[in-house]
Amino acid sequence: MATFYSSNAHRRSAGKDEPEELRQLRKEHAASLATLRELFTEWKEEDLLYALKDNGGDVDKTIDRISEGKQGAVRVFFPFSFGLCKPT
Numbered sequence: 001m002a003t004f005y006s007s008n009a010h011r012r013s014a015g016k017d018e019p020e021e022l023r024q025l026r027k028e029h030a031a032s033l034a035t036l037r038e039l040f041t042e043w044k045e046e047d048l049l050y051a052l053k054d055n056g057g058d059v060d061k062t063i064d065r066i067s068e069g070k071q072g073a074v075r076v077f078f079p080f081s082f083g084l085c086k087p088t
Helices: 021-027 031-037 045-056 059-067
Strands: none
Touching: 021 031, 021 045, 031 045, 031 059, 045 059
């Protein structure tokens, strides 16, 4: 299971640069995603989609895990976050 952290306010990064996996998840879980977006407005769509995937597409289980704090949003770390390089 992946390690998760708090989400930021950005919601969607869909587009032609979006990974195929996300596009497929978005198609498969469109109705569930709409429900989750209403409940967890501060979460990014991609984080909600991956949470659904982690929970086998079960929207109720996903809601429970997020509400209980057992499921978090994925946080991407950049090298400059650790002082490994300077942002340009």
